[in-house]
Amino acid sequence: MAEGHGSAIGGENLLFLTDEQLRKGIEAMFFAYRGFTADPDRILEAHGYGRAHHRALHFINRTHGTTVNNLLSLLGVTKQSLNRVLRTLIEDGLVESRIGRTDRRERNLYLTAKGETLERELSEAQRERMRAAYRAAGPQAVAGFRQVLEAMMDDEIRRQYLNLRDRRP
Amino acid sequence: MAEGHGSAIGGENLLFLTDEQLRKGIEAMFFAYRGFTADPDRILEAHGYGRAHHRALHFINRTHGTTVNNLLSLLGVTKQSLNRVLRTLIEDGLVESRIGRTDRRERNLYLTAKGETLERELSEAQRERMRAAYRAAGPQAVAGFRQVLEAMMDDEIRRQYLNLRDRRP
DNA sequence: ATTTTATGTCAGCCTTGTTGACATTCCAAG
DNA sequence: CTTGGAATGTCAACAAGGCTGACATAAAAT
Numbered sequence: 001m002a003e004g005h006g007s008a009i010g011g012e013n014l015l016f017l018t019d020e021q022l023r024k025g026i027e028a029m030f031f032a033y034r035g036f037t038a039d040p041d042r043i044l045e046a047h048g049y050g051r052a053h054h055r056a057l058h059f060i061n062r063t064h065g066t067t068v069n070n071l072l073s074l075l076g077v078t079k080q081s082l083n084r085v086l087r088t089l090i091e092d093g094l095v096e097s098r099i100g101r102t103d104r105r106e107r108n109l110y111l112t113a114k115g116e117t118l119e120r121e122l123s124e125a126q127r128e129r130m131r132a133a134y135r136a137a138g139p140q141a142v143a144g145f146r147q148v149l150e151a152m153m154d155d156e157i158r159r160q161y162l163n164l165r166d167r168r169p
Numbered sequence: 170m171a172e173g174h175g176s177a178i179g180g181e182n183l184l185f186l187t188d189e190q191l192r193k194g195i196e197a198m199f200f201a202y203r204g205f206t207a208d209p210d211r212i213l214e215a216h217g218y219g220r221a222h223h224r225a226l227h228f229i230n231r232t233h234g235t236t237v238n239n240l241l242s243l244l245g246v247t248k249q250s251l252n253r254v255l256r257t258l259i260e261d262g263l264v265e266s267r268i269g270r271t272d273r274r275e276r277n278l279y280l281t282a283k284g285e286t287l288e289r290e291l292s293e294a295q296r297e298r299m300r301a302a303y304r305a306a307g308p309q310a311v312a313g314f315r316q317v318l319e320a321m322m323d324d325e326i327r328r329q330y331l332n333l334r335d336r337r338p
Numbered sequence: 339a340t341t342t343t344a345t346g347t348c349a350g351c352c353t354t355g356t357t358g359a360c361a362t363t364c365c366a367a368g
Numbered sequence: 369c370t371t372g373g374a375a376t377g378t379c380a381a382c383a384a385g386g387c388t389g390a391c392a393t394a395a396a397a398t
Contacts, residue, residue, distance in 0.1 A: 032318035061224040133320035144313025149201035151302035
């Protein structure tokens with residue numbers, strides 16, 4: 001299968017990329033993502049939630065008071081799909097939905113104390129795995145890891161990702 | 170990124186990792202994985218398949234003649250779940266299932282010409298994205314990327330991942 | 339001869355994605 | 369003030385793709 005296409009040759013920073021190397025990268029993404037979600041998944045299951053709940057909790061915690069629309073574009077799902085998850089989180093008292101002050105059509109979303117507790121439990125498990133991986137790989141590897149991941153995102157998503165810096169009040 | 174993150178302090182290879190840096194890594198994984206699957210997803214949709222079919226095609230292509238059990242442990246799903254996908258791929262003439270020669274209980278799985286065509290279409294789209302990301306990030310980044318991803322895998326999965334090297338006949 | 343293994347299959351359930359339709363609320367333009 | 373459109377919520381229905389449990393078959397292993 002197509003060995004020997006995709007080779008960059010020459011001057012400075014060019015890579016010699018075989019399809020085999022690229023495939024290993026693809027497989028690494030696939031398997032690593034499994035590890036990446038494994039710990040939160042276990043915690044979520046114990047609480048009767050799924051990954052969708054985790055994502056909502058994460059980004060509500062990340063950008064306090066975010067609107068539903070903003071959350072939708074971050075998560076990349078339909079409002080109906082998000083709404084189902086959001087409803088259970090609100091019913092269970094993990095998320096608070098406040099009517100917008102300036103625009104009363106909007107809802108501003110916040111974690112309750114209970115929601116923050118679960119979010120912290122989830123993110124600490126995930127951070128711990130990330131921390132261990134970072135330590136094992138070393139500082140230079142970490143920088144490269146982030147660079148490649150950012151380059152892999154769709155443009156619009158990358159913009160949103162970068163805008164998430166230091167937004168917390 | 171990489172402004173002052175991943176700074177090595179103290180003795181050898183120690184990292185100073187803030188929760189904020191770890192969170193950016195977590196979000197990078199989440200968003201990058203979306204990009205990672207975006208191109209194949211579009212192709213799959215046009216053919217009436219889903220990600221599960223892609224994964225099966227990938228690993229059958231990767232390890233020609235693999236058994237169902239082996240595929241199961243690579244994919245990390247139940248046989249019922251895999252079987253549903255596999256059945257449609259066989260019915261559609263993308264995959265061939267041959268009775269094992271030494272052990273006739275086993276089924277050895279192969280891509281047909283048609284299956285190889287789709288697999289190549291999918292993997293070329295995915296490789297192209299990976300190649301672009303690698304080029305944008307540079308060789309050092311690529312090495313780091315792989316190191317962090319490997320460190321993030323569960324041990325058993327990493328073993329399987331490493332065993333996939335150079336297995337192709 | 340019996341047990342175990344590998345596989346397939348049926349049935350049913352859950353999560354989480356989708357579309358479509360429709361109601362409500364409210365800002366903003368005419 | 370009325371009306372159009374935007375933001376949100378909700379209901380219904382459907383699909384993909386996970387899961388469990390139960391059961392069948394063939395073949396290997398004991």
